[in-house]
Amino acid sequence: MRMLIMGAPGAGKGTMASIIKEFYHIPHISTGDMFREAMKISSPVGLTAKQYIEKGELVPDEVTIRLVEERLREEDAQHGFLFDGFPRTLSQAQALDTILSLQNVKLDVVVDMRIDRDLLIKRLSGRRVCSQCNANYHIENLKPKVEGICDRCGSPLIQRKDDTEETIHHRLAVYEENTLPLIAYYEAKGLVVAAKGYGNTYQSFCEIEPILGAMHDYNQK
Numbered sequence: 738m739r740m741l742i743m744g745a746p747g748a749g750k751g752t753m754a755s756i757i758k759e760f761y762h763i764p765h766i767s768t769g770d771m772f773r774e775a776m777k778i779s780s781p782v783g784l785t786a787k788q789y790i791e792k793g794e795l796v797p798d799e800v801t802i803r804l805v806e807e808r809l810r811e812e813d814a815q816h817g818f819l820f821d822g823f824p825r826t827l828s829q830a831q832a833l834d835t836i837l838s839l840q841n842v843k844l845d846v847v848v849d850m851r852i853d854r855d856l857l858i859k860r861l862s863g864r865r866v867c868s869q870c871n872a873n874y875h876i877e878n879l880k881p882k883v884e885g886i887c888d889r890c891g892s893p894l895i896q897r898k899d900d901t902e903e904t905i906h907h908r909l910a911v912y913e914e915n916t917l918p919l920i921a922y923y924e925a926k927g928l929v930v931a932a933k934g935y936g937n938t939y940q941s942f943c944e945i946e947p948i949l950g951a952m953h954d955y956n957q958k
């Protein structure tokens with residue numbers, strides 16, 4: 738199963754990705770994690786990426802694509818993968834198509850996590866995180882035992898700067914601007930499956946799983 742997962746920040750992408758990864762026994766490939774790892778071990782691509790990231794610039798597509806190309810050659814990715822955080826641009830999407838066609842394989846599915854905007858804002862702006870151990874809470878859905886205090890270590894909970902309503906609006910606008918053309922690109926290829934980005938994620942997966950299976954079978958023919 739060769740898949741991508743997309744979704745606005747807060748649309749439950751991480752949880753869905755871990756369910757998919759377990760269910761299909763495929764590696765979850767997050768380009769963000771790969772860059773962090775490449776920089777940590779100072780690999781050639783890591784050192785190149787670092788030059789841009791330290792200047793606060795975006796890593797150019799060709800560097801990201803090189804990283805992806807190397808990753809796809811590894812043994813565990815031969816029977817499938819789940820990309821997360823990639824592609825981010827149309828040219829990255831086209832590059833991915835080229836890489837896959839050179840390997841004589843095709844993308845099966847693009848899972849798009851969808852959630853109502855107001856719900857998303859409520860979800861993100863209610864998020865609190867422990868200032869010490871990073872444990873996550875929510876003022877409505879996942880309350881700590883004592884308000885404002887971490888259950889695990891007793892430290893004060895804080896709201897991340899990223900999670901204020903104003904920043905969230907901005908993050909969503911940026912996300913939509915970048916992602917909508919990509920969704921359109923994959924929709925034109927008939928690859929997009931919309932998944933509920935709210936409620937129980939496992940249930941949301943069960944709803945789309947037969948469709949994912951059918952799309953994969955179709956591609957094998």
Ligand SMILES: [Zn+2]
Binds near residue numbers: 867869871890
């Ligand atoms: Zn804590």
